[in-house]
Amino acid sequence: MTSTARHYDAIVIGAGSGGVRAARIAASLGAHVAIVEERFFGGTCVNVGCVPKKMFAYAAGLQDNFTLAADYGLSVGKVALDWDVLRDNKTREIERLNGIYRQLLEKAGVVIVEGSAQITGPGTVQVGELQLTAPRILIATGGTPFLPDIPGRDLALISDNLFYLPQLPERVAVVGGGYIATEFAGILNGLGASVTQLYRGDQILRGFDDDIRNHVAEQMQQQGVRLTLDTDVTRIEAVGEGRRLHLSNGETLEVDAVFYATGRTPKVAGLFAAGAAPALTEQGAVVVNAEFETSVPGLFAVGDVIDRVQLTPVALAEGMWWARQQFGNQRDVPPPSYENIPTAVFSHPPIGTVGLTEADARARHANVKIYRSSFRPLKYTLGNQQHRTLMKLVIDADSDKVLGLHVSGDDAAEIVQGFAVAVVMGATKADFDRTIGIHPTSAEEFVTMRD
């Protein structure tokens, strides 16, 4: 039913990473923009993703520092986690950020419409009773957790739930081997839960460099995570307040909570009225061309919903490019490149990586040279903590170019962000070699690796 109609230059659906950035840039370029949001401003990353996840990852890592402090002669009292304090402090900060995202949009002159949007036809969006029209519509609705269809899957928790748990469960199973599962296993273990990570493949973190995968798996196990590989969950049943998992290896596992982190699928359910949907992939991702336009002229999409690379900085880059392309005068600027996207996994230990894995480099280049260094960082040498760092450079021996740079250990993400600029610029091993190191650091290893 349409009782009110409003016309804009652009309508953005979803106020997450991609949508907020696109709407703000478009408005700053003079466009009259409306943004529709049904749940929370800032989207997944700010509310139930990157930001609260990193806060919890800090909390989990802090536990280690108390042991380290004792090695340095600093005595501390009994260390105990007050889950309610951690959770509620986090929630307060997230609510503050939520308000900031809303204010940023308002200050930029973007019209905020709260509710669930449905695209009803070319250039037309329905939000409850309200009809919005515009020559350009941008879909930035993100993704939603995917859970395999097994009996009892309703008994499983998803990543959103971790951030609001009434209490920290004592025994936890985490299912999956990707970013979220590995980060959550480290967080829960670091906070004191007894954690089993179950993965159907032969090693976690598929797609990352094999040496790095093995290093992280080893270090996690050393820290107390039970890693059960080549195993899937076939059924979940409730046992009192707990959960019994039936495993593909015939065993059962009893836990207080089970988290599923088995991927995220594009969020398009209910988004299109009959006949209004653009072409979608089999997985439901919105198909776009190089300019982010769908099969329906004037209908565009960016971010997780197009399922290219599910990372916040990628959604930001896509949203920004789209807005400048549509409303700015930068028509000759190429779209964001998907080559050499640096990324981090905030596991314990964390991973930072940019460029090709050794296996990918060998598949594409005839002569590949590997430099590898594994060491116990200085910080840990006064005590018994066995934390190690692994660093690896993948070089094209013919051109001397650095094809890949990988690290797993303290500060991995911070280290790789800077080196990523060099890799994107096409730095060679010789460029690395003539760079003087900063001593004593772990990062200096990348400029001192020799044959």
Ligand SMILES: Cc1cc2nc3c(=O)[nH]c(=O)nc-3n(C[C@H](O)[C@H](O)[C@H](O)COP(=O)(O)OP(=O)(O)OC[C@H]3O[C@@H](n4cnc5c(N)ncnc54)[C@H](O)[C@@H]3O)c2cc1C
């Ligand atoms: C646990 C977790 C940890 C993560 N950690 C990281 C990290 O450390 N680093 C990183 O780079 N990435 C991380 N990510 C991924 C990152 O959050 C996403 O890639 C990013 O949020 C995608 O942005 P987006 O704009 O495409 O979608 P989103 O941020 O998901 O925003 C989509 C918005 O659209 C709204 N919406 C959906 N449908 C409708 C509708 N019909 N009407 C109105 N509004 C609608 C949603 O409510 C939401 O606010 C993490 C994700 C998760 C789940």
Ligand SMILES: NC(=O)c1ccc[n+]([C@@H]2O[C@H](COP(=O)([O-])OP(=O)(O)OC[C@H]3O[C@@H](n4cnc5c(N)ncnc54)[C@H](O)[C@@H]3O)[C@@H](O)[C@H]2O)c1
């Ligand atoms: N630090 C970061 O930047 C960060 C952190 C979290 C999430 N993210 C983004 O969010 C995305 C989603 O995270 P995710 O961890 O859910 O996805 P993922 O794609 O990283 O991992 C999914 C895991 O689930 C497994 N899986 C898939 N289907 C399964 C099934 N039917 N049964 C058993 N296992 C199955 C996969 O083999 C894989 O190990 C990531 O790909 C990443 O792009 C990024």
